[in-house]
Amino acid sequence: MKKIKNALVAQSGGPTVAINASLAGVIRGCLDSDEITTIYGARNGVEGLMDEKLVNLTEIFRDDGEALEMLKATPSMYLGSCRRKLKSMQGDSSEYDNIMEIFRKYHIQYFFYIGGNDSMDTVGKMSIYVKRHQLDVCVIGIPKTIDNDLVITDHTPGFGSAARYVAASVLEMAHDTNIYNTRSVLIAEIMGRDAGWLTASSVLARNDYSQAPHLIYLPEHPFSKEQFLEDLRAQFKVREHVVVAVSEGLRDAMGHYISAETSAVDAFGHAMLSGTGKCLEGLVAETFGCKVRSVEINVLQRCAAHMASAVDLEESFQLGLKGAAMALEGRTGEMAIVRRISDAPYQVVYESADVQQIANAEKKVPDEWINSDGNDVTEEMITYLKPLVQGQASVPMKDGLPYYLSLDADI
Amino acid sequence: MKKIKNALVAQSGGPTVAINASLAGVIRGCLDSDEITTIYGARNGVEGLMDEKLVNLTEIFRDDGEALEMLKATPSMYLGSCRRKLKSMQGDSSEYDNIMEIFRKYHIQYFFYIGGNDSMDTVGKMSIYVKRHQLDVCVIGIPKTIDNDLVITDHTPGFGSAARYVAASVLEMAHDTNIYNTRSVLIAEIMGRDAGWLTASSVLARNDYSQAPHLIYLPEHPFSKEQFLEDLRAQFKVREHVVVAVSEGLRDAMGHYISAETSAVDAFGHAMLSGTGKCLEGLVAETFGCKVRSVEINVLQRCAAHMASAVDLEESFQLGLKGAAMALEGRTGEMAIVRRISDAPYQVVYESADVQQIANAEKKVPDEWINSDGNDVTEEMITYLKPLVQGQASVPMKDGLPYYLSLDADI
Numbered sequence: 001m002k003k004i005k006n007a008l009v010a011q012s013g014g015p016t017v018a019i020n021a022s023l024a025g026v027i028r029g030c031l032d033s034d035e036i037t038t039i040y041g042a043r044n045g046v047e048g049l050m051d052e053k054l055v056n057l058t059e060i061f062r063d064d065g066e067a068l069e070m071l072k073a074t075p076s077m078y079l080g081s082c083r084r085k086l087k088s089m090q091g092d093s094s095e096y097d098n099i100m101e102i103f104r105k106y107h108i109q110y111f112f113y114i115g116g117n118d119s120m121d122t123v124g125k126m127s128i129y130v131k132r133h134q135l136d137v138c139v140i141g142i143p144k145t146i147d148n149d150l151v152i153t154d155h156t157p158g159f160g161s162a163a164r165y166v167a168a169s170v171l172e173m174a175h176d177t178n179i180y181n182t183r184s185v186l187i188a189e190i191m192g193r194d195a196g197w198l199t200a201s202s203v204l205a206r207n208d209y210s211q212a213p214h215l216i217y218l219p220e221h222p223f224s225k226e227q228f229l230e231d232l233r234a235q236f237k238v239r240e241h242v243v244v245a246v247s248e249g250l251r252d253a254m255g256h257y258i259s260a261e262t263s264a265v266d267a268f269g270h271a272m273l274s275g276t277g278k279c280l281e282g283l284v285a286e287t288f289g290c291k292v293r294s295v296e297i298n299v300l301q302r303c304a305a306h307m308a309s310a311v312d313l314e315e316s317f318q319l320g321l322k323g324a325a326m327a328l329e330g331r332t333g334e335m336a337i338v339r340r341i342s343d344a345p346y347q348v349v350y351e352s353a354d355v356q357q358i359a360n361a362e363k364k365v366p367d368e369w370i371n372s373d374g375n376d377v378t379e380e381m382i383t384y385l386k387p388l389v390q391g392q393a394s395v396p397m398k399d400g401l402p403y404y405l406s407l408d409a410d411i
Numbered sequence: 412m413k414k415i416k417n418a419l420v421a422q423s424g425g426p427t428v429a430i431n432a433s434l435a436g437v438i439r440g441c442l443d444s445d446e447i448t449t450i451y452g453a454r455n456g457v458e459g460l461m462d463e464k465l466v467n468l469t470e471i472f473r474d475d476g477e478a479l480e481m482l483k484a485t486p487s488m489y490l491g492s493c494r495r496k497l498k499s500m501q502g503d504s505s506e507y508d509n510i511m512e513i514f515r516k517y518h519i520q521y522f523f524y525i526g527g528n529d530s531m532d533t534v535g536k537m538s539i540y541v542k543r544h545q546l547d548v549c550v551i552g553i554p555k556t557i558d559n560d561l562v563i564t565d566h567t568p569g570f571g572s573a574a575r576y577v578a579a580s581v582l583e584m585a586h587d588t589n590i591y592n593t594r595s596v597l598i599a600e601i602m603g604r605d606a607g608w609l610t611a612s613s614v615l616a617r618n619d620y621s622q623a624p625h626l627i628y629l630p631e632h633p634f635s636k637e638q639f640l641e642d643l644r645a646q647f648k649v650r651e652h653v654v655v656a657v658s659e660g661l662r663d664a665m666g667h668y669i670s671a672e673t674s675a676v677d678a679f680g681h682a683m684l685s686g687t688g689k690c691l692e693g694l695v696a697e698t699f700g701c702k703v704r705s706v707e708i709n710v711l712q713r714c715a716a717h718m719a720s721a722v723d724l725e726e727s728f729q730l731g732l733k734g735a736a737m738a739l740e741g742r743t744g745e746m747a748i749v750r751r752i753s754d755a756p757y758q759v760v761y762e763s764a765d766v767q768q769i770a771n772a773e774k775k776v777p778d779e780w781i782n783s784d785g786n787d788v789t790e791e792m793i794t795y796l797k798p799l800v801q802g803q804a805s806v807p808m809k810d811g812l813p814y815y816l817s818l819d820a821d822i
Binding site: 015 | 454455458459485486487488491492493494575578579580582583584585586587588589590591615616618620621622650652704706707709711713714715716717718722797800801802803806809810811812813814815817819820821822
C-alpha cells in the first residue's frame with residue numbers, strides 16, 4: 001500500500017493583502033499533485049499547529065475553483081496568525097518534538113510556512129530539527145511582508161499592494177490638501193520600522209501634474225529636525241502646499257527615534273512606534289504657524305485589498321505554486337524567491353534559496369537609492385518600484401462592497 | 412445685438428470625492444445651452460471671485476469630452492476652495508457690491524455655488540442682494556458634503572462615496588484585526604462632528620460572514636464611557652475581536668466632547684475635533700488590558716476617489732445638470748436636490764428647493780434610526796444607506812495608479 005503523504009500550511013506574522021494569494025498557490029500546487037492526499041491548514045501559525053487546530057483545505061477547495069479565486073483576493077490571513085517564535089533547540093526541544101508528533105499523526109510530509117523573517121527563523125529551525133532527526137518532512141518557506149525587508153528575493157509578496165495603496169493615498173491626499181489659498185503641510189506617516197521601502201514607494205504618487213510627496217524621509221538616513229525645517233523653507237519658496245512622506249521609524253543621528261517618547265517593544269523586542277507624524281506636526285505648527293496635518297496611514301496599508309496590485313497578487317500566487325513544487329522535489333529548509341530578469345519589460349523568475357541566509361536578516365534601502373540630502377529617493381528606486389504596483393487586481397464585490405473569503409462564519 | 416450671457420461656477424467648503432462631478436454637470440449643462448457664451452470658474456470660492464481669479468472653463472472643456480469625464484472622477488476641488496462666509500448685508504454691503512461689479516464686468520447672468528450649508532448661506536445672501544437690487548443674475552446652489560447633513564435633499568453628493576470608503580475600510584480592518592488568538596478591540600474613528608450619517612454607514616461593512624462593526628456610536632446619542640465598557644463586556648462573551656465605529660464628535664450626557672481636551676474651533680466657530688478614538692483606546696487598554704488600536708479614518712474618507720460610488724458620482728453629475736437647467740429657467744436662490752422615489756428599485760428625481768430653508772440648518776440622524784441602547788443603527792438606516800454605495804466608479808489610471816485632472820501644472 002502506498003504511503004499517505006499529506007501537506008500542512010500555516011501563516012504567520014503581520015497581515016498583508018497577498019499572503020492568501022500565496023496560500024492559494026500552495027493549495028493549487030498541492031491539489032494538482034498526485035503525491036499529496038490531503039492538505040491541512042493550521043490555525044494561527046505554529047501556535048495552532050501545536051494545539052492541533054487543523055482544517056482540511058482539500059475539502060474546502062478541491063471542487064471550488066471560485067473559492068480559491070476569492071482566497072487569492074482576500075486580505076489578511078485566512079488561517080489566522082501568531083507572533084510565536086519557536087524556542088532555540090539547545091536544551092529543550094519539546095516544541096519541536098510536539099510538532100513532529102502531530103506531523104506523524106497526520107502523515108505530514110510537506111510543511112509550508114508563509115511569513116516574514118521571523119517566520120523564516122521558524123522554517124530554518126524546523127528544517128534543522130528535521131535533518132538532525134532524519135525525518136521525512138520537507139519544510140518550505142514562502143515569503144510575505146509589506147516591509148519588503150527580506151534578503152535574496154527581489155521583493156516580497158504584499159509589498160507591491162501596500163506600495164500601491166500608499167502611493168494612491170498620497171496622490172489623493174495631495175488633491176485634498178491644496179484646495180485652500182493658504183500655506184499647508186501634510187505629513188503622511190508610513191509603516192516600516194527599520195526599512196524604508198514602503199515610505200519610498202510614496203514617490204510613485206508623482207505624475208506629470210503632481211510632485212507630491214515633495215519630501216521623503218526614510219529610516220535608513222539619520223533625520224535632523226533642523227534640516228527638515230530647512231527643507232520645508234526651501235519648499236515654501238516654490239509652493240504653498242507641501243506633502244511630506246515619513247517613515248514611522250525615523251531616528252536622529254544618535255539613533256533615537258523621533259517619536260521616542262511613545263516607543264514600546266513587541267514580543268520579539270522590536271520597537272513599536274507611533275507618533276512620528278504627530279511629533280513633526282507639532283514642530284511644523286510651532287515653527288511656521290501654518291496649517292499642518294499628519295495622517296497615519298494605518299493598518300489599511302497592509303489590508304486594503306481593494307487597492308491590491310495585480311502584479312503582486314499574481315506573483316504571490318506563483319510563489320505559493322513554486323513552494324509546492326520545491327516540496328515535491330524533496331527540497332527542505334528553502335524559501336521560494338523572486339528573481340528579476342529585467343525592469344522593462346518587467347520579467348521575473350521564481351527560484352529557491354537557503355532559508356538560513358534569509359532568516360533574521362534584513363534588507364534595507366541602499367544608500368545609493370537615497371538622494372544626498374536625505375530627503376528624496378533616486379531614479380533607481382523608481383525603476384525598481386514601478387513594476388510592482390501595476391494593474392488593479394479584481395475585487396470580489398457584493399452589494400457594492402468588497403466581499404472576501406472567511407474561514408469563520410462570523411468575524 | 413444679442414446680450415452676452417455668461418456663467419460662473421465656484422466650489423466651497425471641505426473636499427469630497429463628488430464635488431467635481433457636480434462641477435462637470437454644471438459645465439456640461441452650460442456648454443449644451445445656446446443661451447450661455449462662456450463658463451468661467453472662480454478659483455478658491457468667493458475669495459477668488461472677489462480677487463477676480465477666474466479661469467475660462469469653456470476653453471478647457473468645450474472640445475474635450477475626455478477631460479470632462481476625468482473631471483467627474485477627480486476628487487477634491489478642481490477650482491480650489493475657501494472657508495469664507497460672506498458678511499451680513501446689514502451696514503456694509505461692500506463684498507456684495509464687489510462681487511456684482513465683477514459679475515457686470517464678465518457679463519455673468521448665472522452663478523453656481525457648489526458647497527455645504529455654509530456655502531448655501533452664501534447662496535442665500537447673494538440671492539437676497541440680487542433680488543433687492545433687481546439685478547439680472549440667477550444664483551443657484553448645488554449641494555455637497557460627506558457629512559450628509561443638508562436638509563430637504565434625500566442625501567448629499569459625496570456622502571455615498573465617503574460611506575463606501577468607510578464601509579470597505581471597516582470590513583478590511585475587520586479581516587486585519589481578527590488574526591491573532593488573543594482578545595482585541597479595534598476602534599475606527601469616523602468624520603462627522605454633529606451628524607452621525609458617515610459613522611452609521613460603517614454598518615454596511617456587515618455581510619453574511621462579518622458582523623463588524625459590532626458597536627456603532629453616533630454623536631446624536633449621549634455617550635457614556637461606563638455603558639461603552641459594559642457593551643464591550645457583552646461583546647467579549649460572544650467574540651474575541653471587537654470592532655467599534657465611533658464618530659469624532661461623541662459627547663457625554665452633559666454635552667462635553669469625549670475628546671474635550673483636544674478641541675479647538677474653526678473659522679466658523681465649529682468645534683474641531685480629533686482624539687475620540689485615542690481617548691477610548693486608552694480607556695479600553697486600562698480597563699481590559701487587551702490589545703487595542705484606534706484608527707482615525709482620516710482625510711481619505713473624503714478624497715479616496717479610487718473607492719467612489721458610481722451612484723454617487725452619477726447623481727452628483729445630474730445635480731450639476733439640474734442646477735444648470737434651474738438657472739436657465741430663471742430660478743434664483745434655489746438649490747438642486749435629490750428626492751427619493753423608492754428604495755428598491757432605487758429611484759430618485761432631481762428637484763429644486765428654496766436655499767433659505769437649507770442654509771445653516773443641519774439634518775441629524777433621527778432617534779428612531781438609532782437602536783435603544785445607542786450602540787447600533789436600525790434596519791431603516793441600512794435600507795436608506797444601501798443604494799448610495801452601489802457600483803464602483805471607473806478610476807482613470809496611469810502607470811498602475813489613479814490619475815486625475817488638475818488645473819495646476821504642479822501640485
